[in-house]
Amino acid sequence: MEEIKKKYLSLLTEIISKESVVLGPDIAIAKAQSIGALVLDKSGNVINIKGDADQILHKLIDEYVNLAGSLAKDVIDPIFAKYPLIKI
Numbered sequence: 001m002e003e004i005k006k007k008y009l010s011l012l013t014e015i016i017s018k019e020s021v022v023l024g025p026d027i028a029i030a031k032a033q034s035i036g037a038l039v040l041d042k043s044g045n046v047i048n049i050k051g052d053a054d055q056i057l058h059k060l061i062d063e064y065v066n067l068a069g070s071l072a073k074d075v076i077d078p079i080f081a082k083y084p085l086i087k088i
Helices: 003-023 025-034 053-068 070-082
Strands: 038-040 046-049
Touching: 003 025, 003 046, 003 053, 003 070, 025 038, 025 053, 053 070
Parallel strands: none
Antiparallel strands: 038 046
16 A cells, blocks of 8 residues: 555544544544545544545545534644545
8 A cells, every 4th residue: 555545544533533622433434434535444443545645535525624613623734644645
């Protein structure tokens, strides 16, 4: 698996994890699954991406921001500092 894909899997998993704290795990995982391009395990970890990782990342963020507004964005923004190769 290429390195950048691993980074996306890790980033997406971390976003879902942080949103689970804010929204609750059931809602956070359901929103991630609603995108249809993420393969999650039972714990909400992203184990595969089907399609363009950048577009999927944007869709996931949009889902959370549409649901929780700036609260969701405030939770997500600090995560990106850990992933300098991925731009949002």
